[in-house]
Amino acid sequence: MGKQTDIGGILANLPLFQQLSEDEIVGLAAGTRAIRLSKGQILFQTGSLLEGFYVVVRGQIKLAFSSPQGNEKVVSIVEPGQSFGEAMMFMEKPSPIFTQALENSRLLYIAKQSIFAAIDRDSAFAHRMLAGLSIRLHGLIEDVENYSLRSSTQRLIGFLLQLAGASASGSVTFVLPASKHVIASRLNLTPETLSRILHGLAEMGLVEVKGRSITVLDIDRLSRFDQAPRAS
Secondary structure, three states, X not given: OOOHHHHHHHHHHOHXXXXXXXXXXXXXXXXXXXXXXXXXXXXXXXXXXOOEEEEXXXXXXXXXXXXXXXXXXXXXXXXXXXXXXXXXXXXXXXOOOEEEEOOOEEEEEEEHHHHHHHHHXXXXXXXXXXXXXXXXXXXXXXXXXXXXXXXXXXXXXXXXXXXXXXXXXXXXXXXXXXXXXHHHHHOOOOHHHHHHHHHHHHHOOOEEEEOOEEEEOOHHHHHHHHHOOXXX
């Protein structure tokens, strides 16, 4: 993965860069380097200044806030093909979050100068970057809405349905993308609350839980259960 040709091929297949010409990809690749992280390794800490942004090629990266008391709030779990750090790169302000590998991971780090050069050459590229940042902002707004208006149970059910897939029906089995502790933080729940809700859903015959493996026994039934307002 360290060779420029490999980096160029990976960049060319990412949605953000798919419209760029071969020469533009080569220019980006020249300002890009590959990074390997071991599970649990910190990529950058709160307060870091970013001179570029990152794309996950393999593995998972946790973005989180940390309180003075040592507690953390997971903001996002970044999957392969997704990027992070663009907004902090453009704002040129210290990062409010820290990032940590949830498993052995490979990333690309794309230098700011290469991005600015691509923007100067192609206005459509700037539009795609803005679209990506807008989607991220929309997701954060949805998070705030969910935390404010939806119960703990509904937040977890919505997350399970998202993992099952929009077109899923009947019974679906999948593996949670991270530990239950991380997912609880991502959904603004305590680990105890998450376990309690999963246990309750299992007792009602809506899901089966085996470690990180979850089987939704009836997608339609779980979706209907999600619609009814209820206290957490």
